[in-house]
Amino acid sequence: WVTVTARNAVGLGTTVSVPLLLPDVRAPTPTPLWFEAPRSAPAVRAASGAAVATDAVADGVGPSNHVVAADEASIDVAWEPFEDDGVGVDAAGVLVALIDALGQPVATLTGADSAVSVAGGRATFDVSSLPTRVPLWATVEVADDVDNDVSVTSRAALVxxxxxxxxxxxxxVREGTISPLAAELDCLPRSGVTVPSITDEGVDDAAPVIGGAASVAAALAGGTNATTVVAATWPPFVDADSGIASVEVALGSSPGADDIVPFSVVAGAVNRAVLVAPARKEGAVVYVGVRATNGVGAVSAATWGDGVRMLCGAGDGACVYDGVFLCTAAR
Known part of the structure; x- marks a missing residue:
């Protein structure tokens, strides 16, 4: 404030005070900061094959990262507009950076760059210039026109x-069982198998039943000579970067073919399934294949079992029964 006092010859005076300067000692108000990208898919517990909730802290799995595919063109960092009740934000001086776990910047932009909109709260980074499979955090440093500054860092990382x-x-891939502790089978009855007889193997969660609607309905109703039922289990898929979004299973007449039951999503991404198809001929060999998709849409190579041979027994009119059947490895 500036104060002026004037007095006359007899000592009478008047004082006037007016504001001249308001010192600005407060930095702009911090705001949330985030990546405009999806979160990683849930992790999978290796022991049970069950999915872990995205933000659960269990078995070493914590809050998930944001993820982006390496072939994406760009990734946006966003924030609420910074506010300053003093002289205002120095837009050109805004610094947006992506940093690694040691705090070292791997990419930086300033408010003067065309890829940054300070008022809109957004900065766009070229994905091709970023390292892969390395967690990166976003930081924004903002100062006002008298150099009071504040820095904000994103809570979740980007991979x-x-x-x-x-x-x-x-x-x-173990065919003939849904229990990861049981030995796989080289031969199975070609028909007459009930789904409950497979799913009651002591596994914590029931195995999804997959196949054509008519075949599944018949198999669930009870053992039938019209359907072939093949169980399978496999180790859980892993993706340390973006998690497992889905798992698919198929049944084919040869490794690599999904001509009997096409690749279908396994509910819950568990590591077991019961596949149901129209009854196969005696002596036919069928193969179970599995594959997974991660959080950014990349699909794994399919892994196939070594095959299981279909056998028939007395009373099955669809094959010739001579009283002697040998179960041999499908290899």
Whole structure:
């Protein structure tokens, strides 16, 4: 404030005070900061094959990262507009950076760059210039016109994913069982198998039943000579960067073919399923294949079992029964 006092010859005076300067000592108000990108898919517990909630902290799995595919063109960092009750934000001096776990910047933009809109609260980074499979956090540094500054960092990181999921464990698809502890089978009855007889193997969660609607309905109704029922289990798929979005299973007449039951999504992304198809001929060999899709849409290579041979028994009029059937490895 400036105060002026004037007095006359007899000592009478008048004082006037007017505001001249308001010192600005407060930085702009911090606001939330985030990536405009989807979160990673839920992680999968290796022990049970069950999905873990995205933000659960269990089995070493914490809040998920944001993810983007390596072939995407760009990624946006967004924030609410900064406010300053003093002299206002220095837009040209805004610094937006992506930093690694050590706090080292790997990409930076300023408010003067065309890729940054300070008023709109957005900065666009070129994905091709970013490292892959490395967590990156966004930071925004803002100052007002008298250099009071504030820095904000995103809570979740961003990961650029350039890989597809991989099957875990020993990578073996076990046909003929939904229990990961049971031995796989080389031969199965070609028909007459009930779905409950498979799903009651002591596994915590029931295995999804997959196949054509008519075949599934018949198999669920009870054992029937019209359907072939094949159970399978496999190690959970893993993707450390963007998680597992979905798992698919198929049944084919040869490895690589899904001509009997096409690849279908396994509910809950569990690591087991019961496949149902029209009854196969005696002696036919069928193969179970599995594949997974990660959080950015990359699909793994399919992994196939070594095959299971269809056998028939007395009373099955669809095959010739001679009283001797040998179960041999499908290899």
């Amino acid at each position: 650029v994913d350039d890989t597809a999921p991989e099957i875990g464990g020993d990578g073996v």
